[in-house]
């Protein structure tokens with residue numbers, strides 16, 4: 437290396453007082469080969485960030501992953517005769533604007549239907565596409581037309597909930613309280629014969645909504661910012677070879693040894709001077725649970741919000757600024773789990789895609805009873821019939837959110853299987869219904885590096901908390917200092933939180949933030965931008 441290029445490094449090493457400007461010069465001088473970038477977490481945010489950095493000439497990148505696998509909340513497992521998704525299942529809004537769709541189409545990972553232009557123009561309103569077959573707890577099969585009106589009314593209310601703005605709603609209002617108000621208003625016009633059933637069907641819709649938002653109750657989900665969540669057009673689709681095929685394909689673009697597995701990060705020390713084995717001094721040092729340490733110029737943190745909630749006070753040193761700690765505390769991160777059941781033979785009609793469960797006597801106006809041991813299964817919203825049945829076997833995938841879902845994680849497979857058998861016998865009205873032959877469940881709340889499923893904007897928080905979470909350190913006012921700790925992951929995307937595309941966008945966003953600091957030779961640096 438010519439001495440002229442080494443000079444700023446030496447100056448940085450020995451002369452600390454004017455560290456701020458020298459830091460910038462260091463970035464400008466280093467080029468893209470040398471800066472050491474550590475990425476914490478190998479979900480789609482982390483892998484996406486690494487790929488973007490690598491593609492832009494960065495060569496000193498390492499991903500530290502706590503678990504023994506990559507993919508994070510994208511997890512495809514063998515089940516029955518095929519593959520099942522334990523985490524993300526659908527591309528929500530598979531149309532050209534969605535980066536997960538773009539990549540999956542580019543890498544030929546999708547089936548022919550997903551690529552049909554007409555399917556890319558459909559608006560599903562953020563819900564898994566399915567025409568339900570509805571069973572009730574007394575073993576009745578309610579025909580869909582009976583609930584069709586109620587369904588369109590319910591979707592209209594949800595749409596109205598999305599149309600609120602900050603000025604037009606109280607900061608403590610929840611989506612749950614809004615829906616209850618609409619239900620009460622509408623119920624005045626229902627006749628006596630349908631009143632109870634309508635209420636029970638709406639309770640079941642709320643159970644589905646809790647799964648969509650990943651929350652215990654819609655009373656926890658803030659109304660004012662609800663509409664900030666943005667949906668792409670497109671009929672949700674799945675991956676024939678599993679969602680993980682996308683992670684693996686992105687990973688193939690970076691060198692094999694970029695990811696270090698089973699390397700849980702315990703603490704990030706930043707704003708310091710840590711000497712690396714190359715004798716260079718770095719501003720950040722990462723300590724792992726096994727005692728290993730790594731130094732870096734930049735660290736991109738992509739750990740889930742659930743993990744940050746548990747460790748926000750001591751994960752960084754100096755600690756996170758109060759605005760970030762507050763955002764972490766206030767934003768919501770709930771549990772949504774899946775219960776996969778394989779049957780020898782299907783008991784459902786060949787063309788059913790969703791089996792909805794309606795508990796007679798239940799109501800959307802009151803919260804379900806708290807006795808979890810007795811009542812946890814009442815929160816199960818229903819079962820998606822997994823396709824293609826020929827390849828996978830006959831598999832139903834149940835969805836359950838909230839505290840009931842967390843309680844379910846504490847039970848054994850046998851207990852859950854036996855409860856599911858009784859429940860399905862009750863709802864189909866067939867006491868002889870053969871039990872499932874196999875069960876597989878997700879347990880996202882018990883995962884020590886996740887502690888839940890995905891984020892939502894909780895009552896008391898707002899989209900600006902998401903922005904706060906996404907802000908890099910040092911904070912804006914120290915813009916002259918080099919970037920040190922950056923934050924990505926689904927919970928940092930104001931309009932696309934809780935999704936894989938939000939996570940991918942967030943990883944790319946933070947990679948771009950670093951890339952902007954290292955202009956290609958010959959490109960003028962805009963100090964204003966920095």
Ligand code: 6YU
Pocket residue numbers: 476477478479480481482500501502503506507508509510522523524525526527528562647648649665699700701702738739740743772773774878880885886888889890924925926927933934935936937939
């Ligand atoms: C989607 C879908 N989907 C179902 C279920 C779940 C999620 N999502 P990661 O966690 O992946 O990576 C972080 C890594 O960090 C991880 O590997 C850790 O081990 C590691 N780590 C943690 N601590 C560490 C440490 N200390 N040291 C080192 N490493 C550490 N999304 O697009 N379609 O169908 C579903 C679904 C059961 C659990 C989903 C879905 C969410 C995505 O899975 C998730 O956002 C991303 O994978 C996260 O990636 P990441 O990289 O950020 O973190 C109106 C309105 C409402 C809003 N909601 C609507 C959308 C609903 C979402 N859809 C849900 C439906 C299903 C079925």
